[in-house]
Amino acid sequence: MSPVHRQQDDATPGPGAKAELARVAAAVGAPDFVLPWLDRFYDDQDAALVLAASGVEPAGGAAAFAPTDADRLYRAVRRAVLDRDDAGAYAPASFHDRLEFWAMLEGWKDVPTDVHRGLADWDVDFYAEHIRAGVEAVRDGVAPADPADDQGDYTYVLLEEGEAILAAQEHIYLWPCDCRAIVGACRKPMYACLRFDNDRGVGWEISRERAIAILRETDKAGLMHTADYRGDPAAAGAICNCCTDCCYPHLATDRLGTSAVWPVRRYVASIDEDACTACGKCSRRCPFAAFTSGEDKRPRLEPSACRGCGVCATGCKDAAIAMRPLGASA
16 A cells, blocks of 8 residues: 555544535535545534535534634635625635646645545546537637627737737736646646736736746746737737646637637748758747657648647747748738
8 A cells, every 4th residue: 555545544534524625615615536635625613614605503512703714714704615795795615726736736645646536637627528618609700699708819929929918917916827826737838827817816927027037037947928819919818838648628628629710820830941950949949849850850730720829839959940820922
């Protein structure tokens, strides 16, 4: 038996605690397979708050919040244990939200690898279903039935576009990458999400200059940049710096069979054969294997495989790759 499983056996909750955690799981929508490990996500005080917010009396009694709970409630909202609406009413936060904040900011503790993998797959599947209607509308070239489902703005942005987006923001907050924190399938930079609002107040506000420096660092590391963006930098959403191993949009669009159209493509790479020295770096940096080489070792681009993310161009020391708008003449 592995040390991880020994630790779980030593810390197994008693029957009463198990029943309490089962009620917490039902209140937050946690999957059944995580129940033996749910005490890693909710301590005794968390569990009591979740049940109180659900109107369920905890084993220790006192289903209502007491005035002395103010600090606990504030902390619970920040940690995505509870949600608080504009009227000040509390409700249990979904386990999807709790998983995100827990993975980003509290860590996986001693949850074993198979549970980790199961939770990542469970959460990506949920995300895929959440975006399905909007992504399929993009694929079919129609407006989504519900405007809230619109995914047509989510697109790859070039490095210079990302810099312009950051320069136009009043506030920028640095966050750990939630996708990379949950999936954990690569060693790319973790502190790579640049958000323009501060959900639950736990991000670090940084300057535009620092944000642009981080964007350039992620680009150097081979991460793609994505945002909700249609040309107005000030109106853009947060900038994500993505890989194909962990990024929820990429994993979800593969599940949905819509990777040909989403995230939206606006550019395609173009090689200047005279400037190219056949160093091979474009092939190594391309996340989508859009470059191949023949016997002459010179790169060949398959345009249909190119997503227009631009990491090949920013990594080319010979400046031999340009990103051209789709539909533009070479």
